[in-house]
Amino acid sequence: MKGKTKEYDIIINGGGMVGATLACLLAKSGRKVAVIEAYEAAKFSADSEYDLRVSAISRASQNALIKAGAWNDIIAMRASPYEAMDVWDEAGDGNVRFEAAELGEPDLGHIVENNVTQRAVTDALNKLDNADLICPAKMKSFVVDDESVTVTLENGKTISAQLLVGADGANSQVRELAGIDVKRDDYGQSGLVAVVKTEKSHEFTAWQRFQSTGPLAFLPLADGSSSIVWTLPSDRADYYLSLNKTDFKVALAEAxxxxxxxxxxxxxxxAFPLRGSQATPYVKERIALVGDAAHTIHPLAGQGVNLGLKDAVELAGLIVNAKGDLGGMKLLRRYERARRGDNVITMRAMEGFRLLFGHSATSVKTARNFGMKMFNQIPVVKNEVIRKAMGL
Ligand SMILES: Cc1cc2nc3c(=O)[nH]c(=O)nc-3n(C[C@H](O)[C@H](O)[C@H](O)COP(=O)(O)OP(=O)(O)OC[C@H]3O[C@@H](n4cnc5c(N)ncnc54)[C@H](O)[C@@H]3O)c2cc1C
Structure with missing residues (x-):
């Protein structure tokens, strides 16, 4: 102890899905961790309405959540496995269908409400002796020196560690206070979200129709309803939000x-505004960014939290195996090298899809339709793509 300053190995600002998972992975491996989180995680009850924010949790993320000690609770609360994904274009009759059975897998992933994942990782964190969840609390400032980073909380208390991780979301306070630049692409689009019941069964399939305005996804929920993410130009999203329920239901079924x-x-x-962003760099002496603090992407393939959890696994692996300084640039540069490429490639791929499917020239539509049909008929390539998306 330095005076009244409590010492940790790592301080994480932001105990969201990514920050809390990282904390669990580190604390389970013997590191001493503090997590500063502004809000208490919502309580879950089985008869509560579905959270508007859900994520398609990939197999790689599932494995990370198992390691963090949260997966069993997620399944016990509420999660829906999906066994297929069907993607098609409003222009033409081509489609691409991915089936878990073709891969010899029980499912392609799980649709999980964000507040369920949040509850489970928070509970897992609270069970670990060498992790302190400081909540509700906010950081005021931090100072980096040769050996440590000292964080002052808004209540005046100070804590220190070898490394401060910003897991504090798209408007990261750590990123801003560290003076790390962020390049943002405002898509001018919003993701309209809702939970709906449909006339026909969703067949535990994730359905996605590309329209020139953006993709519309129906994600299957355990009780037979579906969680929708409808990407639209922001003014269209506002318009659909303003419709009465009867008109909205008709517009959605048509879409x-x-x-x-x-x-x-x-x-x-x-509705949530959609932005792509990349922080540059992800790391500075004694500082690292993970999850949405480091990057945000278009939700069309539901990869946002999955990329964040991959950041958490990578950084935890490096820290757990480190012999020396946990906040030195040698370790931090290895983290950035390991993660930036995957994050940028996924972001560019999503932007490429968005632009390709947003194009309304007849020649592009014809080529797109032909391409989808061809792609659907080459299982080797198709299965490789879905394996990559599952993080296998
Ligand atoms: C419409 C939409 C649909 C999406 N669908 C999917 C999907 O299907 N699959 C998918 O993988 N991703 C999806 N995403 C993206 C996904 O929601 C994010 O990538 C994910 O929430 C990022 O997690 P995170 O923990 O990094 O950040 P956050 O979830 O933003 O968590 C940050 C945490 O830090 C806390 N915090 C922030 N600032 C401070 C501070 N100053 N002090 C203390 N605490 C602080 C916050 O309270 C919060 O708990 C979607 C996004 C949108 C907008």
Whole structure:
């Protein structure tokens, strides 16, 4: 102890899905961790409405959450495995269908409400002796010196560690206070989200229809309803939010081309602005960024939290195996080298899809339709793509 300053190995600002998972991975391997989180995780009850924010948790993320000690609780609370993914284009009759059975897998992943994942990782963290969740709390400032980083909280208390991790989301405070630059691409689009009941069964399939305005995804939930993410130009999203429920249900069923029949019921609706971003660099002396603090991507392939959890696994692996300084540039540069490429490639791929499917020239539409049909008929290539998306 330095005076009244409590010492840790690592301080994580932000105990969201990525920050809390990272903390569990580190603490389970014997590192002493503090997590500063502004808000208490929501309580879960089985009869509560579905959270508007859900994520398609990949196999790689599932494995990370198993290691963190949170997966069993997620399954016990509420999660829906999906066994297939069907993607098609409003222009033409081509489609691409991915089937878990073709890969010899029980499912392609799980649709999990963000507040369920959050609850489970927070509970797992609270069980670990060498982790302190400081919540509700906020950081005020930090000072980096040769050997440590000292964080002052808004309540005046100080804590120190060898490394400060920013896992504090897209508007990261750590990133800003560290003076790390972030390049943002405002897509001018919003993701309209809602939970709906459809006339036909979702068949535990994730359905995604590309429209020139953006993709519309129906993600299967355990009780037979679906969570939708409808990417739209922001003014269109506002328009659909303003419709009464009857008109919205008709517009939504039409947008999915009645693939799941009529929309029987719609709950609360919300919209989130969509932005791509990359922090440059991800690391500085005694500072590292993970998850949305380091990068955000278009949600069209549902990879945002999956990339963040890969950051957490990579950084935890390097720290757990480190012999020397945990906040030195040697270790931190290795983390950045390991993760930036994957994050940037995934971001560019999502942007490429967005632009390709947003193109309305007839020649592009014809080529797109032909391409989808061809792609669907080459299982080796198709299965390789889905394996990559699953993080296998
Ligand atoms: C419409 C939409 C749909 C999406 N769908 C998917 C999907 O299907 N699959 C997928 O993988 N991803 C999806 N994403 C992306 C995904 O939600 C994010 O990538 C994920 O939430 C990032 O997790 P995180 O822990 O890095 O950040 P966050 O979830 O933003 O967590 C940050 C945490 O830090 C805390 N915090 C912030 N600032 C401070 C501070 N100053 N002090 C203390 N605490 C602080 C916050 O309270 C929060 O708990 C979607 C995104 C959108 C917008």
């Amino acid at each position: 999915l081309d009645y693939k799941l029949g009529k929309i029987i019921k719609v709950g609360k609706r919300g």
